[in-house]
Amino acid sequence: MDLPVIESSPPAATGCSAGSCGSTAQQVDGLSDAIRARVQDHPCYSEDAHHYFARMHVAVAPACNIQCHYCNRKYDCANESRPGVVSELLTPDQAVRKTLAVAATIPQMTVLGIAGPGDPLANPQRTFETFRQLALKAPDIKLCVSTNGLVLPDHVDELARYNIDHVTITINCVDPDVGARIYPWIFWKNKRVFGREAAAILIGQQQKGLEMLTARGILVKVNSVLIPGVNDQHLPEVSKVVKAKGAFLHNVMPLIAEAEHGTFYGVMGQRSPKPAELKALQDACEGDMNMMRHCRQCRADAVGLLGEDRGAEFTLDRIDTMEIDYEAAMVVRAELRAQIAAELAEKRARAHPPAATATPQVISFQPHAAKPAPVPGRPVLMAVAARDGLVAVHFGHAREFLVYEASASGARLVGHRKAESYCSGDESCGDAESVLEKTISALADCEVVLCARIGYEPWGQLEAAGIQPNGEHAMQPIADAVMAVWHEMLAAGKLAAGPIVAKRA
């Protein structure tokens, strides 16, 4: 019933798009219809899509032309999940075979990205040979690339030639003085250039590349690493600048810095931001920009849904023995995409009724419209052990939690938290703090945890930490469950704003 209503609403054409100032605008869901259609099956660009669609990165690009203080080119740890890490470098031919094998095995796979482990555009032959072959052999797969931007202006035409529709640029600063504390050197015009001069060149190239891409209509996402004390005060400015130049999404990610990673920041004791600091910064940028909240900072050879890694199923040994019928796989993939697109459209229609300025008769069809004026209640953060958009995971099995902010205006994703340390397979990577303690610490700012089931002991420890476990909404859609709990809290008088809160336990 809602579908025709959404389709008949006029598309946001110019000026005030639905994406930037509508009252229901939220992250990717708040994008204009035109952009949404381009990202609706891209898990990295659309929050909705990431529950259903998978991506893979092929590690064909080992060389880099800059050094970042959060990166160390020496390490290859199978247990680490962070950008720049890979287990197996591929030739373009191997990467193409792997892509076809994954696409035939995982029909949800919609996106092939090249993200390193170095900089894809510092390896132009390997990167573009991979794209050239895939554009021919796997025409139903979206191709995207992630770059530091240093040589981006030289390659914009070639990116456009292979129909690369999405480009991510990592932009940590627009001020060379800030950049000098992030980038020790770049390789530029046959020389290694250091310090502030290097940062100024890099920033200039990034901004030029961004403008060239958006001028061609290529979607640009900007990634920024939040480094406390270095660029935390500066990132809202970055967000404003890149939005003005046409970037459509900003992804602020937390610095990962551990001494054992051997990075400058790790060894020198630079701390990573706390989850609440990250959220506060994302919230601060959000007034100006669509913010990505569901990034998992995946490896340069990740395979599968965001948050999972099925790379071990597709090693070179294994794909050599696989029979691939790509024609048949394409049919299956097309059917699945159509089915998921229909589900998403229905879900979106339910979750985001048109704003009040739209045709009034439509509003009367919306389920919430008949309610009396809502009693205002404060927003509540809830962590959800989720799979495929449902409250579907046992608390103890959850490797990550999605964090939603529930309020009178609905449920919105504001982040995710890892439930395990980045290194979990090797005793030398571990430390004394138990997994449960770490999880509770990661969820410290949440008041509720929604999960399919939960054991007795973690229940008690969560309660003791002031986090209410809730297993009553197993297998329900996340937003429905989150809002049901929020309304229960509201009805119980737990959400009164202001200093005087009547607690009814």
Added chain:
Amino acid sequence: MALEIIESCVNCWACAPLCPNQAIYEATPHFLIEADKCTECLGDFAEAQCASICPIEGAIINELGEALNPPGSLTGIPPERWAAAQAEIAAR
């Protein structure tokens, strides 16, 4: 007169395409420089290209065995700080 790539090389491919003499080749366990072809970029560039992009301190040495990128020169991590961090990790 030639440069040499030693075992700390991580096989990142960055140097090979830059060499004006095509002296760098893929090998196991790491890339190597054909000594007969290497000119240390004399006459072509002011700085040896392989050593100007190599991200690994100490991986490229000259005929005297000296690192073109000595410890600390690329990462900015003082060698003593690096040693202390490694010792602390080993003691865990």
